[in-house]
Amino acid sequence: MSSAYLAPGLPAPAPSPDGLDTPYWEALAADQLVAQRCANCQGWQWGPEWICHRCLSSELSFEPLDAQARIYSYERVWHPVHPALKDQGPYLVVLVEFPDADGIRMVGNLLGDPQQEVSIGADVVRVFEHHREADPPFTLLQWRCP
Amino acid sequence: MPESRSLRGSVAVVGVGETPYYKRGESPDPEFKLALDAIIRACEDAGISPKDVDGFASFSNDRSDPSRLAAALGCNELRFANMQWGGGGGGGSGAIGNAAAAIATGMADCVVVFRALAQGQFGRFGQGPRRNAIAGEFAHTIPYGLMSPGQMFAMKVQRFMHDHGVEQSALRAISLASYHHAQNNPRAVMHGRPLDETGYDESRWIVEPFHLYDCCLENDGAAALVLVAGERAADFDHPSCYLLSAVAGSHYRAGAPVHNTPDYATSTFKTLVPRLYEMAEVDSSDVDVLQSYENFTGGVLMSIVEHGFCALDEVNDFFKKDNFLAPGGALPLNTSGGNLAECYMHGLGLNIEAVRQIRGQSTSQVPDAKVSMVISGPMVTPVSACIFGAEETL
Numbered sequence A: 001m002s003s004a005y006l007a008p009g010l011p012a013p014a015p016s017p018d019g020l021d022t023p024y025w026e027a028l029a030a031d032q033l034v035a036q037r038c039a040n041c042q043g044w045q046w047g048p049e050w051i052c053h054r055c056l057s058s059e060l061s062f063e064p065l066d067a068q069a070r071i072y073s074y075e076r077v078w079h080p081v082h083p084a085l086k087d088q089g090p091y092l093v094v095l096v097e098f099p100d101a102d103g104i105r106m107v108g109n110l111l112g113d114p115q116q117e118v119s120i121g122a123d124v125v126r127v128f129e130h131h132r133e134a135d136p137p138f139t140l141l142q143w144r145c146p
Numbered sequence B: 001m002p003e004s005r006s007l008r009g010s011v012a013v014v015g016v017g018e019t020p021y022y023k024r025g026e027s028p029d030p031e032f033k034l035a036l037d038a039i040i041r042a043c044e045d046a047g048i049s050p051k052d053v054d055g056f057a058s059f060s061n062d063r064s065d066p067s068r069l070a071a072a073l074g075c076n077e078l079r080f081a082n083m084q085w086g087g088g089g090g091g092g093s094g095a096i097g098n099a100a101a102a103i104a105t106g107m108a109d110c111v112v113v114f115r116a117l118a119q120g121q122f123g124r125f126g127q128g129p130r131r132n133a134i135a136g137e138f139a140h141t142i143p144y145g146l147m148s149p150g151q152m153f154a155m156k157v158q159r160f161m162h163d164h165g166v167e168q169s170a171l172r173a174i175s176l177a178s179y180h181h182a183q184n185n186p187r188a189v190m191h192g193r194p195l196d197e198t199g200y201d202e203s204r205w206i207v208e209p210f211h212l213y214d215c216c217l218e219n220d221g222a223a224a225l226v227l228v229a230g231e232r233a234a235d236f237d238h239p240s241c242y243l244l245s246a247v248a249g250s251h252y253r254a255g256a257p258v259h260n261t262p263d264y265a266t267s268t269f270k271t272l273v274p275r276l277y278e279m280a281e282v283d284s285s286d287v288d289v290l291q292s293y294e295n296f297t298g299g300v301l302m303s304i305v306e307h308g309f310c311a312l313d314e315v316n317d318f319f320k321k322d323n324f325l326a327p328g329g330a331l332p333l334n335t336s337g338g339n340l341a342e343c344y345m346h347g348l349g350l351n352i353e354a355v356r357q358i359r360g361q362s363t364s365q366v367p368d369a370k371v372s373m374v375i376s377g378p379m380v381t382p383v384s385a386c387i388f389g390a391e392e393t394l
C-alpha cells in the first residue's frame, strides 16, 4: 500500500450494483485496461452505458484499450475536501484522453512530484495501482510521464 | 418564432423576498421556515396575500415540498408544483422559465419561484463522501481525489484557459467586482470585508486555477420571486419587470459520464445563447447589467465569452475590474456581490438582483437599466438563463 499515490481512507471504487462497469474493474485488477466498444459501429464509448450513443446498439463489449494516452486537462488540488487527505498536501488529478479511440477520456492521478509542471497534450503511460490488501481489493488506474 | 411560442413579455415579476443571509450553519431557523419567510416577504413586496399563490417552482431538489408550503400558507388552491431537474444552480432561471410557462399557458395565475438552504440542518456542499466504497460514475473520479464541485469544474476551466491563453488576472477581476459591489450592499455576507488585488493574489489555492476568492460562499437563507401574467404587471406598485426570455438545457451529450462530453471546456451555454437572445429580441450589446452565477469565477469567464460579451482573443484585456463595476463599467456584473460576496442562495439571489436593477432599487444601481440578464449555474447540465426587461422594452 506504500506505493499508493493518495493517503488511504478515500472511498474505494466498487463495481456498479447493476453490473454496468464490472468488466472494467475486473480488468484493472488483472493489469489490463479496457473500455466499451460497439460491435455494430466499432465506436469507443466512456463512461459506460447500456447502449451505444452513436447507433443505439446494445452490442457493447469491453475491449482492450492500448491506444496512445495524453493529458487533456489537469488540476493541482491544494485544499482537501475529505478528511483522509488532510495531511496529503497538493496532489495532481489528470483527465487523460485517447485520441485514437474516439477521444474517450478517463480520470486518474499523475504520479511523481505533485509540484511538477504539467503540460496539456503530453503523452502519459498507465500504471496499475493495486490495493490487494483492501477489503474488498481494488485497483486504480494511474498515469505517469514516460 | 411565432408569438404564441414565445414567453416574451407574457409574464412579470411583481414581488421579491429574501430572508436575512447567514453564514453556513448559522441560521436560527430550519430550512422550511426560511422558505416560508422568503415567500411571505415576496408576497408582501408584491402586495398580495400568500393565499392567492397557486403554484411553486424550484430547482436543485429543494426540500421544501410545494404541497406542504401551500398548506402552511393557506393557499386557496394549488395548480402548479414544479421541479427543474439537475443539480447546482443551473436551474435558477430555468425554474423562472417553468413558472412563466405555466402562467403563459393558463395552468396557473400566480407562481412563486423559491430556493431555501440550511446547510447546518442538512449537511454541506463541497464535501467529499464519508462512505467506504463508491459505485457508479463517481467510482471513476472520487478515489482519485476528484470529488468536490470546485475540483470537477477546475478541470474545465484549466483547459479553457490553456486553449485561449487566459491569465489569472481575468478570474481575479470577476472576484474583485463582486467584493466591490458587496461593500455597497448591507445584506451581503461580505459587507465590510473588502478585497483588493493583493488580498486575492495572496489567498491560498483551493484547486488551481481557483484561489479561495474564486469560490462561492456557503450560506443559509431563502429567496423567492412572485410571478403573474404580464398584463397584470401595471396593477402592482413597483416598476414593472417583464420576463423577456428564459432558456434551459445543454449541448450534445453534455452529461456524458466521467468528463466525456465532446465540447468539454465550456460554460454549457453555447446552444442556449441564440435562443435566449432570439426570444428576448435583444443581443448582448443591449444588456445593461449582468448577473452571472459564480460557483467559481472560471464559470463566469466562460459564460461571459459564450454569451457574446467579449471575443476570445480579447479576454485578458476585457476582464478588468473597472469594466465590471456599476454604474459606469462596460458590463456591470454581479451588482449585489453575487454568490461570491452577497450570499450563495444557489443563485436565486442573482435573479432578485436583476429585478432590482429594473426597478432602480439596487445598492449598486446601473442608471436607467432596461435590459437585465441572469446566467444561472455554468458548467453543470442543464444550465439556464433569463432576461428581464423594463416596460419600455416591450
Ligand SMILES: [Zn+2]
Residues within 6 Å of the ligand: A038, A039, A040, A041, A042, A043, A052, A053, A054, A055, A056, A057
Ligand atoms: Zn454503435
